Amino acid sequence: MARARYPDWLTPEKLLLIQGWKRNGLTDDQVAGNMGISRRTLNTWKAEHKPIFQALKLGREQANFAVENQLFNKAIKGNTTAMIFWLKNNWRDKYNDSALSPEEREMTKARKENVIQDTRIKKLKADVMERLGAESNEQLDLLMDKLVKEADKEHDAEQHTDKQAD
Known part of the structure; x- marks a missing residue:
């Protein structure tokens, strides 16, 4: 052929x-x-x-x-x-299986992302505490609080930028 x-x-x-x-x-x-x-x-x-x-x-x-x-x-x-x-x-x-409105679905998605972030932070904190020992807890708490605040600032800035793009 x-x-x-x-x-x-x-x-x-x-x-x-x-x-x-x-x-x-x-x-x-x-x-x-x-x-x-x-x-x-x-x-x-x-x-x-x-x-x-x-x-x-x-x-x-x-x-x-x-x-x-x-x-x-x-x-x-x-x-x-x-x-x-x-x-x-x-x-x-109008005819989707979800009882949530589009806005509610977005809020649920944001909550889920926050839970995932919080879980990661808690796991990291537990790992660090285990490595450093109990006497370093206070310093670790201060450091983690600073990190969480910075992460929240970045997340808020991203959300603000996303809303402006819409």
């Missing part, structure tokens, strides 16, 4: 064929097999030759639109599962 060359696949007819294979649901492995090349070669061609990449992308998008259309039709006709799936994925702010 003659070795496939990428220029042979850059003609409009061959690009349409690639697009059609992808639209029909073929995987990249299957498309590569149909082209007479390895998956690795197809990946290289996708990276180096935009028309091949575009044909695969367009075919995949067409397949996604076809499936989306079928799902939508089932939802419209009363298929409860399709309705739920559609709403959860297309109206997330």
